[in-house]
Amino acid sequence: MKLTSFKQKRAAETRRLYLLGNPNVGKSTVFNAMTGLRQHTGNWSGKTVDAARGKYTYNDREYELTDLPGTHSVNSGFSEESVTADSIADGGQNAVTLILADASALKRGVALVLEFLENRNGGAVLCVNFCDIAERRGIKINFEKLSDVLGIPAVGITAKKRGDINRLKELIDKNYDSLSKGTAPRRSRSAPEAQLKRAGEICAECSDAPASNTACGLADRVLTSRAFGIPIMLLFFAGILWLTIEGANYPSELLSRLFGYIKPYLAACVPSPVKGILIDGIYGTVTWIVAVMLPPMAIFFPLFTLLEDAGFLPRIAFNLDRCYARCGMSGKQCLTQCMGLGCNAVGVCGCRIMPDEKQRTIAVITNSLIPCNGRFAILISLSAIFIGSMVPDHLAGLMPMLCVLILICLAFAVSWGASLFFSKTLFRGGEAVFAMELPEYRRPEILKTLAVSLITRTIKIVWRAILVSAPTGAVIWLLANTTVGGVPALTRLSMLLDPAGRLIGVDGFILLAFILSLPANEITMPILIMGYTAAGAMTDAGSLSNLSALLSQNGWTLLTAVNMMLLTLFHWPCATTLITIYKETKSLKTLALSFLTPCVIGISLCLITKLLANAVLLIV
16 A cells, blocks of 8 residues: 555656657657657658657656657647647646747747647747757747747757757756646637748747758759659669669678578487478578568668658658549658558558548558568569560669569559549548648768667567568478378469469469468568479579579469569568558458458459460460
């Protein structure tokens, strides 16, 4: 009882703070600096979509800080912004709200302050971030005057400077009692347009800003123009794909050699009766996935995060918003799909930023239509063998990259069509609204980017893949080493699937490889090679020429390769993504649609290509 009373007393004495602000003003950075916790920060709006809580102690007083999603209004109807409005409405009284603003875009922050003071209980502190950037641009803010005009404390900080964070904590500590009682002046309610006008007048009175940055303006005129925006975007992604493809080869080979070197020593420690299933089955599958999956992720995610931190991703969403709007969606879906290029499970988590439940559900369902980097190896190999051989030698090296880029564009186009279908049928709703401010260009923090990308994204996803692939390795080994009538069970199953495979222009081994690679896309080709060679364990072909010969011996044609690539693009999500979909949505309907949608599209496209191929043969 005494312990319970102590805890209750301690909870009652804890001072509550809320962190409020427009999207992309550095709330997560301030939260991390004040609490010592670690949220991933990014240079695009909507990055924080749930309320995060952390505590810190100052002058022997405990503070609980809640980081709210970015919002343009405390009366917003958007799903992620409603978290902010509800949190403030439920707990704003007897608490202090830190309203974070961007020093280089002060007008939006002041407008949010005015709306807060008109509609909410509890006190507030205006905290203006990025003062270092504003100073470099010649922007001068009179914080004393700004505080007098608004009737609440106003302070300028640079969130990365510890001294500024300590100064903010001191200000809160000294003024908490008076602020938490809501002593800030109440103001009459006004329309958003009037608030912006009044905010503009306040900013003109309390700050001095030079002409806009011409370099940034010129960059935006180029990157967001109709003529150059999308071509530049494609060049950027082509460069990332090329770096990912070329850069992953050597580390993948090193990891394969390392695991191969360890294998006999590990096998010597395992009893003979279970050596096959544990070493050739589980160990072989898991190490294959790590060797193939880890290097490209370790390259792709940091490059992707650098684009994110520099402010390039929101401009991609801006350029493509017209396409998404015609599909009943928001340009924010582009950001989730870009994340899906690295890993669909990450893309599904990113769908939290969608403005409403309808759009979020559609974005989750269609995210797996975007190929993750686990599928790139198949696309690259097949395009090099079957497409590269059709062009001059000096162009053959570029073909894999160009083919993958074209296939990614096809995947985006198909996702738009699927989004339009769902928005007009199963998930009808209101019109899509795209509210995203283009953030300032910023110099990426390279070391932090590497840490975030490798730890919170790459390692996490690879670990999930390992957990679901280990039992699959055992199943594959058993199928390959168990005979039925003198024929391996793996071959028997492929024979059963062969009629269905031939119907859509592939074969039974290909269908079986896709089924067995449900845990991870990376093992599709090794399973296929194992089936064709009747090997008892997963292996690779050794080289593209060996792989080309093996595929030709098993009756592959250009049509087989094309349909294999189409199925690689459009088939059921991997187990990791399916688990993530259910965790994010808690909906069996959404899970089923996420599974079936790419399957139906992939099979339909394969049927179309086969019919076209047969028609061409008849004409010839």
